[in-house]
Structure formats: C-alpha cells, structure tokens
Amino acid sequence: MGDLKLNYEVDGGDLIQAGEASSKMKMTLKKLGLPPEVIRRASICMYEGEINMVIHADGGQVEVDVGMDTITIRLTDHGPGIPDVDQAMEEGFSTAGDVARDLGFGAGMGLPNMKRCSDDMQIDTQVGVGTTVTMKIHIN
C-alpha cells in the first residue's frame, strides 16, 4: 500500500493567506483519525514553515508524505538561503522585514518551534539557491 502524498503550493508575499496549506493538511490528518497531539505537532511544523517561506523566500512548495508510522513534511523554496543555520536556529533570531514584524511575525521562533514539534529536522540550504527543510513526525 502506498503512502498518502499531499502537495501544496505556497504563494509568496501573502501573509494573510499563509497557513491555508497547514489547515488543509490538518483536516486530512483528522480524517485519518491520527492522535490529536500528532496532528497538532504536524500542523505547527507546517504552519511555521509556510510562514517562513512567505516571509523569506517568496513562497515555495510543500510535500507531505503520510505513512503508517511517520509523517514527513518537506518544504522547498528558491529563496535567498540561510547563511548561518546555527544562528537561524537560535530563539529570537530573525531577519524578517518590517512588514512581517508589523503583522506580528518575525519573533525568531519559527525554526525553533519546528525543531521542537518534529522528531527529526534536516535543513539543506545554499545561499542564493534556496532551502529545503525536511521534518519527520512519528505517529506512535
């Protein structure tokens, strides 16, 4: 039996619409009857990732793979890349612009939250090329 694959396109520059993909995924996971805590963690990972892609990378793609044991969320963008991943992982560090900050984003909690809510997180990034964040959430 194949895994469930979900694909979402995230538009850049639209902070109001951001979060739509994570809402859709959440509804799908509820239809599966996954434990609420797993759904919450997956949804936070995806929401924060979506926001990051909108603020920093002018959008991107999200692929979600739901298997019997693991949910894998892969966020791919063609943005500026992250020059210093360790610094970006620090709580409170953010390079978000004024517009995003005015809307209440840019608290520097995105990546740390994603790390905390996932069981495994990989960041592949190249300055000037883009970033791919892959998160795994174990179901059991």
Added chain:
Amino acid sequence: MMKHSVILEYKRCRGCTTCIKNCPTEAIRVRNGKATILNERCIDCGKCIQVCPHKAIKSVSDSLEKLEKYQYRVALPDPSLYGQFQHLDDIDIVLNGLLKIGFQKVFETARAAEILSDYARHAISSGENKVMPQISSACPTILRLIRTRFPKLIPNVNPTITPVELAAILARREAVAETGLPPEEIGVFSIVPCSSQVTAAHTPEGLEKPVLDGAFAIRDIYLRLLGPMRDLEEVKPMTSAGIMGVGWACCGGESAARLGQSYLAVDGIENCINMLEEIEDGRLPEADFIELCACTQGCVGGCLTVENPYGARMRIKKLMKGLPVSRSRYDFRSGDRALVRVERELQYLPSFQLDQDRGAALEKLVKIEELERSLPGLDCGSCGAPSCHALAEDVVQGRASMEDCIFKVRERMQYMAGTGDADEYLPAPFRQRRVPGKKPEGGSRN
C-alpha cells in the same frame, strides 16, 4: 447518534445546491433531486435554514400545544427575544406579555446567564487550575463542532452548563416552592433564537438528562406576543437581570461580564472554525477566554429570530442602558456548588474519520486523492456534493459514484458519441465549443 432539529421539507426542496455549498461541515448532499442531511456531521448551526431560497429547510421546535400538558407553565425567554420589537423601551412589557399567552411564570435566561458570569468571576479570581484559553460553553453548535472536529480542545471548554439549562433548573425549583405542585406537573419551556438551542433542549451536551420540557422558536412566539404586549393594562415589574445578563444576547456579552480577562469574541460559524484552528495550534497564547457564537452577532443572529441581527443588537444595547449592571449572583453559601457544573465532559464524535482502522483510512485517503485528481476541480456542486474532494470521498465511502460528475458523463458520451454531440447535452457553462450560429451572451462590449 446525534439528534437534530434541522429537517427538510421534501415538497419544497428543488434540489438546488445552495445549501450544500454553504454548509460549514459539508453535511448536506443532493441525492435524487432532493437535499439530504448527513446526520453525524450536522451541528445544527442553521446556516442551511438561512440560505435555502425555497424555505425547504426548517427547524422543528416544539408545538405550542405542548403547553396544555402541564398545570403550571414557565417561560424562559432568551435575551435575544427583547431585541425583536420596534419601539420597545421596557423589557417588562415582553415579560408581562408572556404571562398573557399561556405561561404562569417567567424566568429570564438572562438572569441565569448573570449567575453564570458571577460564578465565572469567582472561578477566575480563585485561580482554579484550568486549561487555557477557556472556551465558552454557551453555544451548543460550537460544542458539537468541537466534539466532531476539535477533540484536542475538549478540555478547554468551560465546565459549566448553558444559561438556559441553569434557568430551567432554578425555575423548576422556584415553581415547585411557589405552587407546591410535583416537579413533573410543571412545564419549563425555553424561547430560543436558533435550531441548535431546540436540539439542546432535548439532548443536552453537558447533562445526563434534559432539564427542559420543550423549546419554542422566537419566531413562533413573536406574533402571539405582539397583541397582548400592546394591550397590557398594567405592567408589573418583573425583570431580574442586569446589563451583564442581557448582554449575553450579543457576541461579546459573555466575555465582557467576566471582567478584565483578555478575550476574543468571535461570531459567524466560519470565523469560529478558523479561530478554533488557530487555538488548536496554540497560535493565540495570550487569550484567556474565547467566546464563540455560531451566528452573526451572536444569539441575536439566530435562524429562528425575526429581526436582522444588527437591528436586534442595536435595540438590545438601547434596552441595556436603563438596567443596573448586575442583579443576580451565584449563591455560594447554599452548598450547592455543583449546580452550575456539567455532569459529563464532551465526548469526541469522530464523524470526519474515514475508518476506525488507521490503515484502512490511509488507503481510502490515497484513493480519494487519486480520484480527486481526475475530477475537474470546479467544485460546481452539480454532482450533489459540495466539492470535488467531497465527491471523491463519497465515492470511496460508497455514498456516490464517479458518474455523478457531469464531466465524467461527458467523457463517456464523447467516447460513445463523439465530441460535438456530447457537448450539446451539457449545461452551457460546461460546453467546450460554442453552439453554431449563436453569439455568446454578455461578455465583451464590441
């Protein structure tokens, strides 16, 4: 199984797709030319009742004949009732009017609401351990929504009964003490603004057994009240609620009466769903209290009211001006501390889950995604389901067939009869080519 008060009058239903497209829980389908409600998904919000252009969807409230079964009859008017009348400057006129149309006693639901507010303020200041943010338990539709779709938030729901339930309990006690009659000879009836309160009167969410004997729609009571209200010879002072209680009629009233908490008051079922999504993900950590009203502007926007929600709100605000802030308090000395508490926690009703078995559910979802990709993605509703995704889900769940999709039919007809012929059998928006000799209507100006 959930019981509902929302029903369809098949004679009137023409099978248009207005209701299916507006239902916030995708609980309606059109089958064989008539709308049908998927029982386990309906949360009695009444949206379909409001949008149906043929008035085919209704809420069955109790018939007024039910009053005759009881020796002594008590009315529990929802405060939203006060906002239905033009030029009303005194709530007492409504309450006195109720005594002329078959009730011997009136107990304002607003008074019970005020008692609940007082209880809530005590609970806040006592620093009782709670799951934050607290979510209001006042709107039965919201409770059903949380039960079916937001199980994670069940512990956040305020563990108190609804104002009308508390009103029913207190009113019956008072009536027994005043008349000496046995409790079952006393009929306690709510006068409610919405379908969801009708359902809740018969199947309460937080109580083991109903405490009401029935619920009447504001709409049904309204016309009967007009005459007697106009002809009142004397107006006895009867109001027993203040601004804090009456304020519950509008969205934000319950929150305001909690005094000093940071709260969100959200009205409209779609807004409520979006808000619950956010709370579920912990995106509003600074909120202490969330008041969610399924209807526009709160109970004044209920589907069984007469006046539009904005007009009713304006009138309620005006009536509130002449009232004291609060008149009723929770009696903490009586030792009856459990009175306002729910008897049972909400139970999760996984009505969206595709299968009990996770493997089977996953398999179904994979199939649904696959089917959905082969559908046009227009969400036109012609198949009787609200969206292409919903049709794919219905097919996998055995409730529909792919042939219900008009585009699938075209594919088949094209295969059998060739492109041109098949096109002419389709409704205009779905045709691929223009009918020869006919200009397209509207559109460009030259």
